[in-house]
Amino acid sequence: MFKIILVCLILMLTACGAPPAVDRGENVGAPISAPVQPSIVARPTRTPLPTHDPAHTPTPDPTRDADSHATELYIVQSGDTVAGIAAEYNTTIDDIALTNSLDDLTLLHPGDPLNVPLKLDRVGPATKLIPDAELVNGPSAIGFEVAAFVEQTNGYLKTFSEQVDGVTLSGAQIVERVAQQFSVNPRLLLAVLEFRGGWLSNPAPGVDAQLYPVGYRHAGYQSLYLQLSYAANNLNDGYYGWKYRAQQTVRFIDFSRALIAKGLNAGTVGVQTFLARDRLYEDWLNEIGPEGFGATYEKLFGDPFNYSIELLPPDLTQPVLTLPWAPGEMWYYTGGPHGAWVSGSGWAAIDFIPNDPVLSCWPSDQWALAVAPGQIVRSENGEVVQDLGDDGDERTGWSIFYMHVAGEGRVAVGTRVNTGDPIGHPSCEGGLSTATHLHLARKYNGEWLPAAGPLPMVLDGWKVTGEATEYDGGLVKGNQIRVACECREDGKNGVVR
Structure with a gap:
């Protein structure tokens, strides 16, 4: 059996595309539509992550007890109604408003986070x-x-x-x-x-x-x-x-x-x-x-x-990683923590764009550089994977994922690179991308490590921070703070190595 997939369909599943709006069917009340201006509603504080305790059988993987009085973070989608969200969680509009300290729920917009009370009477096995x-x-x-x-x-x-x-x-x-x-x-x-x-x-x-x-x-x-x-x-x-x-x-x-x-x-x-x-x-x-x-x-x-094996040792620390461009250059932080490969994958990636005069989707003249020494184990379709260990396998130990690297000049599989060696030129190659940029993520033993998670990504002392919503976040180094945005503002998202 032989089939052909159109490239446009493949692009629907790529790493840097924003998640699509969800058709939630019929809901009661007026749908939430995209605002002309950004929402000024205060974002609720995210419910802290519960503590993980080890399980004894049949696997030592971390487990978590359920909290019958908890809330769950929900990101408002285009077409949502508050009544529909309340029905989904078996709660009420008033409880949602009270939990999030919101007096006027009509001010909600797509992308806003809500802490929704959980009043569900069904529990899975x-x-x-x-x-x-x-x-x-x-x-x-x-x-x-x-x-x-x-x-x-x-x-x-x-x-x-x-x-x-x-x-x-x-x-x-x-x-x-x-x-x-x-x-x-x-x-x-x-x-x-x-x-x-x-x-x-x-x-x-x-x-x-x-x-x-x-x-x-x-x-x-x-x-x-x-x-x-x-x-x-x-x-x-x-x-x-x-x-x-x-x-x-x-x-x-x-x-x-x-x-x-x-x-x-x-x-x-x-x-x-x-x-x-x-x-x-x-x-x-x-x-x-x-x-x-x-x-x-x-x-x-x-x-x-x-x-069953242990994937993340409790004493795991990140190796020294540098910013992926040359000393003295300023690049711009355009994407906070988001999916390494589509939204489900751990919000392990962040994005940078080089300081080229005009980019659009043309490959940059500037080089993306290796953030650490290691071996190139994959280099195709805009993807470059670097194993930081000695076995040449991205499934063990630390590995670095670079995405949207142009084919011309891209480092070849099998190359051993040192910190600062050329990886290739940022571009739009390898997935859905509206502008040339470099997408960067980490894995350990195959697990995507959230860029702003318990072991945050640190590049030349810049620590990645995140928010409740994908693509939002910052970089912090001492008293310096940069905020991810689709802009080029030296004092806001510009980072000099």
Whole structure:
């Protein structure tokens, strides 16, 4: 089977594009529309992240107890109504107003954060499905060969191929590509593909399963690459949302919600989140029940907890990293913490633009430089990945992700670079980008590390700070403060190395 994906569809899933507006169906009351001027409503203080305590069985991954009196951070979307948001969380408009100290809810605009009281009476199952190491494309995936595994099956995936970015890829290569880009474990992606579409066991799935193999029935997503990308982004969204952004609920296709049970780990919440997005509550319970996804995974790969390892040591520290441009140059901080590869992936990235007179989407004349010594292990489609360890594998230890690096002059795979060596020229290459810029993120053992998280990104002493909303944040160095904005103002977002 051979298919072609248009590039414009691929661009829908790239790293620096703003998240699309969500069609939430019918809600009561006037919809919230985009303002002409920025909102002046004070943003509520974010609920602090709960403390994580270790679980004893069946995996040592950090767990968290549920808080029956908690709130959850919600970012207002275009088309929302306050009544609709209240209904989604089984709360009231008055409680939302009181919790956020807002006298006039009509002043809300898309992008505003709300702390929404949780009064849900549904709680999901407390059964762990996978360890964290089986969601992340990290050390536990080393030695697993996707192509060899697929070759042993007799399903549709074995003979499938389609074009991605103008290159024909086999089904196994598409799984590998999504696993690399999103840093999601390929075993998990294969299990999703079999559970929802039967692509590993059935040589001739039905038309619906061929078009929508992970179950996301949406116009423009009739593609294995886009379907797996959707799955990977939602798996990441649950994993990182629970671990770093205090996510306490899963949302269903009818926009109702259920509380996440106490005692779970991030990997399990990632799976629960993905499976919930296009199912009703009752169907979701079946999919995460004893005969559901877990049974499919175990049939393919055995007990997932046999692959459990510690991803982030408690004493982990960041190596010394520099700003990615030459000393004496000023670049501009244009994007605060946001998704490293689409919004679900940990808000691990930040953006800079060089100080060129006119950029638009032309490659910059200035060089993006290596922030640390290491080996280049990936260099394609605007992406450059640098392993800071000695094994040449981005799935172990520290790695740096540079995005939107132009093909001309881009550093080659296998090159060993020192701090300050050229990586390439910032551009718009490799995804949706409205202007030339450099997108920078970190991973450790395959896990995206939030740029403003517990171990914040620090570049030449500039520490990244974040806010409740994606792309907002600052840089702090001593008494110097810079604020991310789509502007070029020396005293506001200009940074000199």
